[in-house]
Amino acid sequence: MSDPLRREEKKDAPSEKRDDGPKKPDVSSPGKDNILKRMRKVDPKQSEKYKQRTGE
Amino acid sequence: MKQRIFGIETEYGLLIKDKDFKYGPVDVALQLKDYIFDVGKKGLLDQHYRANDEPPGNGGFLTNGGRIYLDMGHLEYASPECSNLVDLVTYDRGGDMLVQEAVESLGWQDKVAIIKNNVDLETNATFGCHENYLVSRDFKFENRENLRLLSSFLVTRQIFCGAGRIGACNPHPFRDWAEAGVDDSKEEHVDFQISQRADHIPNEFYRWVQYNRAIVNTRDEPLSDPGRFRRVHLLVGDSNMNEFSNALKMGTTILMMDLIEIGAGRAEWILEDAVGTMRKISRDPSFKWEITLSNGKPSTALELQWEIMETAKKHLAGSGYETDWILTEWESVLNDLSKGGPEAVLDRVDWAAKYWMLNEFRKEEDLPWHDPWLKSLDLEYHNLNKNDGLFWGLEENGDARRKTSDEAVERSMLTAPRGTRASGRGELVKSLLECPASYLIDWIGFRLNKDEPFLMLDPFVSYKDEIKEIVGRLDIREPAHGDGIEP
Numbered sequence: 001m002s003d004p005l006r007r008e009e010k011k012d013a014p015s016e017k018r019d020d021g022p023k024k025p026d027v028s029s030p031g032k033d034n035i036l037k038r039m040r041k042v043d044p045k046q047s048e049k050y051k052q053r054t055g056e
Numbered sequence: 057m058k059q060r061i062f063g064i065e066t067e068y069g070l071l072i073k074d075k076d077f078k079y080g081p082v083d084v085a086l087q088l089k090d091y092i093f094d095v096g097k098k099g100l101l102d103q104h105y106r107a108n109d110e111p112p113g114n115g116g117f118l119t120n121g122g123r124i125y126l127d128m129g130h131l132e133y134a135s136p137e138c139s140n141l142v143d144l145v146t147y148d149r150g151g152d153m154l155v156q157e158a159v160e161s162l163g164w165q166d167k168v169a170i171i172k173n174n175v176d177l178e179t180n181a182t183f184g185c186h187e188n189y190l191v192s193r194d195f196k197f198e199n200r201e202n203l204r205l206l207s208s209f210l211v212t213r214q215i216f217c218g219a220g221r222i223g224a225c226n227p228h229p230f231r232d233w234a235e236a237g238v239d240d241s242k243e244e245h246v247d248f249q250i251s252q253r254a255d256h257i258p259n260e261f262y263r264w265v266q267y268n269r270a271i272v273n274t275r276d277e278p279l280s281d282p283g284r285f286r287r288v289h290l291l292v293g294d295s296n297m298n299e300f301s302n303a304l305k306m307g308t309t310i311l312m313m314d315l316i317e318i319g320a321g322r323a324e325w326i327l328e329d330a331v332g333t334m335r336k337i338s339r340d341p342s343f344k345w346e347i348t349l350s351n352g353k354p355s356t357a358l359e360l361q362w363e364i365m366e367t368a369k370k371h372l373a374g375s376g377y378e379t380d381w382i383l384t385e386w387e388s389v390l391n392d393l394s395k396g397g398p399e400a401v402l403d404r405v406d407w408a409a410k411y412w413m414l415n416e417f418r419k420e421e422d423l424p425w426h427d428p429w430l431k432s433l434d435l436e437y438h439n440l441n442k443n444d445g446l447f448w449g450l451e452e453n454g455d456a457r458r459k460t461s462d463e464a465v466e467r468s469m470l471t472a473p474r475g476t477r478a479s480g481r482g483e484l485v486k487s488l489l490e491c492p493a494s495y496l497i498d499w500i501g502f503r504l505n506k507d508e509p510f511l512m513l514d515p516f517v518s519y520k521d522e523i524k525e526i527v528g529r530l531d532i533r534e535p536a537h538g539d540g541i542e543p
Contacts, residue, residue: 031453032416038449039417039433046073047431051081052176055067055128055183056269056291 121478136478150468220407254338
């Protein structure tokens with residue numbers, strides 16, 4: 001278990017959060033402001049420039 | 057504990073943000089691919105034809121054991137074979153970062169965005185995220201009941217692994233035979249749906265990948281010893297930005313296949329109309345996700361997933377750390393979805409995060425769902441540029457659960473995972489970058505110069521010692537073009 005990938009998984013194991021039950025995000029947190037700031041920077045028309053071909 | 061191998065293939069979308077940029081998306085994909093191999097030295101371009109539409113130089117294998125190539129005008133990354141879910145999400149993201157790094161190295165980050173999604177919201181072109189699972193040949197894939205059980209699971213798992221999208225694909229131009237799928241002649245107004253791919257899957261079972269896609273792709277191409285292994289290749293899922301969702305998607309799916317293999321799947325889980333239900337669940341604005349089972353009983357996607365999860369717990373709990381992680385998190389996400397709705401899972405589920413963001417933005421800006429800005433924001437959720445992409449804002453805030461680390465992702469861009477033949481392949485590619493020779497490399501083996509092909513038919517074996525020996529006696533001789541192992 002010396003692999004850093006697995007050490008990270010242990011570190012992030014969510015067991016201590018599991019009993020908290022469903023939680024709503026804190027919409028007044030700085031997180032929301034950060035997201036909205038990013039969103040406002042997006043070109044409102046950029047979807048029209050996204051010209052993709054069907055793939056697979 | 058049962059040995060596993062997972063892999064993901066990702067077709068990237070490409071957005072040219074600068075209208076005066078000198079290249080179109082297909083040219084940009086070509087230049088990024090060439091940069092990764094020719095300048096970045098991240099791998100070796102193929103010297104041989106792999107197919108009529110895959111000429112030499114179209115793509116190649118990487119030092120991390122995976123592959124980057126051009127497919128139908130898209131830049132595509134196939135992860136190396138990974139023996140566990142942490143490696144899988146690490147190497148999936150490693151591919152994303154290889155492509156994004158090329159964009160930034162070329163100085164194109166303000167002009168070009170790599171979009172890891174599955175649909176063009178204007179034209180409804182679609183492109184895939186293909187999941188690969190290695191299972192035993194004992195998995196009875198030809199048994200239709202088994203396939204229907206798998207189909208029921210795949211149709212309902214979208215509630216925790218869909219990536220979400222604005223609008224719908226109306227009508228459905230992809231069908232090319234009349235009896236396939238359900239009647240789609242009338243347009244339905246959809247503000248938001250939880251899956252990117254649900255509108256593009258007209259069949260329950262089929263083996264093709266481009267048109268008439270199916271919930272269960274039945275192509276039998278094991279890329280390993282066909283007497284021992286089967287590669288289940290699924291194209292029904294969405295590309296995930298959230299690595300936790302990615303891991304849960306692949307983890308729960310392999311447990312479902314384990315249940316089928318041991319005969320623990322139950323006939324009452326089979327849906328009455330899998331294709332129609334897939335779209336109905338995806339488009340349900342109430343998130344009740346009502347379904348009808350083939351025995352006529354009404355249920356919900358949540359209840360069916362709960363039953364499958366409970367059965368998996370009964371038969372598979374305690375069989376390994378990874379299995380127990382999957383079972384715990386599967387239960388947790390279903391529990392939270394049932395009690396708290398989308399907002400309770402936005403740290404683990406892409407569609408829920410996107411839905412929350414778009415709704416908050418709509419409220420702030422007083423926009424209807426059909427405003428074009430919302431479509432543009434939908435795309436931006438999937439932008440791989442960490443300074444711009446909306447998903448990265450969530451992760452930066454600690455609102456997206458991790459399953460790996462940035463350090464591990466960085467390492468995965470150059471070094472292959474342990475525990476599979478990818479590590480041998482990665483070493484081979486590294487050696488050949490140092491010591492040029494003619495080569496033909498494929499998933500199942502390689503040939504150097506005019507030597508005999510070396511087969512790597514067991515994906516659980518690294519073959520590193522044999523490869524080291526072969527490379528050690530390498531000298532530069534005549535090219536081996538024109539024959540060799542089949543792709």
